[in-house]
Amino acid sequence: MPQVSMTVNGKPATGEIEGRTLLVEFLRESLHLTGTHVGCDTSQCGACVVHVDGRDVKACTIFAAECEGAEVTTIEGMAADDGTLNKVQQAFQDHHGLQCGFCTPGMVMTAAALLEKNPNPSEEEIRSYLQGNICRCTGYHNIVKAIMAAAGQDTSKIAAE
Amino acid sequence: MYAFDFERPKTLADAVKAMTDEDAVALSGGQTLIPSLKQRLAMPSKLVSLTGIDEIKGICVDDDGRVCIGAATIHADVAAQEYYPALAALASNVGDPAVRNRGTIGGSLANNDPSACYPAAALGSGAVIRTDKREIAADDYFTGMFETALEEGEIITEIKFPVPETAAYMKFEQPASRFALVGVFVAKYADGVRVAVTGASNEGVFRWSEAEAALGSDFSAGALDGLKLDGSNMISDVHGSGDYRAHIAKVMTKRAVEKAG
Incomplete structure (x- = not known):
């Protein structure tokens, strides 16, 4: 299976994916970052919004393979390391x-x-x-x-x- | 979603080569295609992502003063450009912010959804759609609902918009889908007025020639008073009948003329 590498919340993340693997699936199932939610799975509801290279996008409507080399920020990356909320x-x-x-x-x-x-x-x-x-x-x-x-x-x- | 092979070429030449495979489908921003794949409405053997190709992104003005937009340019970037304000305003109201950060102008034109906004801008501006093979005038490009003059494997690379003296787009939004229930793009050029209507016809985007003639001699909303669109070949669904859409199209045309000034 092809590999994908990206930076997620400031840390390098690499994993094996299928072509059809969505970014939200990679985040939740491979990286276990389950803060990003799948609501409608039809790009209507916005529960899955993350930042990819600084832009807010719906992680259920972008393939993980398209985020090769990208900087991704999820809800888990918003608070400071000491737990202070954004x-x-x-x-x-x-x-x-x-x-x-x-x-x-x-x-x-x-x-x-x-x-x-x-x-x-x-x-x-x-x-x-x-x-x-x-x-x-x-x-x-x-x-x-x-x-x-x-x-x-x-x-x-x-x-x- | 069915499984498929995935390629993400870095150059247009590699993308053209990848598209020669039978059943290969081009993926741009994916804001329509990915939901379609999930519903198994499309089942390509291979997706060729165009989002990694820098040479088909970006916005510039050519020697003829036309605004040239790379096909893989996202809606948010079209909305941010200042060369063609009416086009920027149209782009700023497509979908929602996250969709505008991903969806592309080329993807929208290739899909030619009968209720999409960009086809109205391209047809209403007399734009030229450039592909890896040729240039296609907007008047020859839109051939029906979800149908275009594109051949198998042909990739849109750029859209060239002649900038009008004044223009405006008015969208009567279907609030759930945020597509146009009816949208009208009016553009006034030195050699005439163009009026393109989206969301209304069963044939997809079309030019309203009677309105163009009336506005050509008198660019005012009042010039449209005596005109009426035929609702019999308009889309008729739960959101509105054909006659309703015909009526709204005229109202939107008037408002677009008033907004263009």
Whole structure:
């Protein structure tokens, strides 16, 4: 079987894969990084979002073989080595931006990618950027609030609790 | 997903060679193809990934002032270019952010989904689709729903867009799929106006010639008042009837003219 090598959360990762092995399968089954979730498996829900060479992509809709040589960051790579949460993760905790938590890894990775490009997004820009991430619990309000807070913005004007 | 061989060539020449195998299918961003493979709607013996070929990526302006976009350029990069603002605006609203970071303009045009946005831009701009073999005018390229003038194994390498005086794309979005329920691209050039409609016809993207003539003499939304599209050959599904799509297409055309100014 062909081999693939990439850097995952700063560490080299190599494994044998099939042509049809998806990145999310390589992450979960070969590397045992199960924080990246498979929700719909049809590139609708965004639970599997990871960063590949700095861009947020759906890991269920990219083959592992296409990530040869790439820098991949998953939710496991977001906190500091001592366990200190990334500011987006911390804001999700502080503002209760999750209920069941299934969508949360994708939400955090998408939000982090947004803030990288646009450090001061409006509520409308945040909602628009979350188009490809589905949450069936929260109604999104606290997710939006958490992302605004992570950007250092005033969250008191967000409509609903 | 059925098993297949996977190749990821670094050069266009190697990709062309890899595509000579029977049943080989080109893989670009994969945002349509990978879901199709999962559903076993496609079962190629070999996938040839085009995402490792730098020579078919990137955006530049040629000596004729046309914006030339490499076929493997992702939507996010088309959205970020400033040479053709109406095209950038269209690209910035395809799918969702993660899809735009992976899907490519060449992949979209090769697939020719009847509800995709890029076919409207290519046809509405009179673009030229360059392949490894030849150049194809957009007017000759789109031949039907999911059908194009591409031959077996032919690879799109670049799309050349003549930049209009003004242009705009209006998309009436189907909110679940984020494809266009109907989308209209209007572009005004020195020698005339082009109007391309996607999402509506059973034949895929088409030019609305009556609207082009009306707008050619009077580039205003009011110039379209007396016109009506025939809904009988429009897509009719749970999201909207053919007559509904015909109506929306006219409304979107007017809005595109107003937005283009």
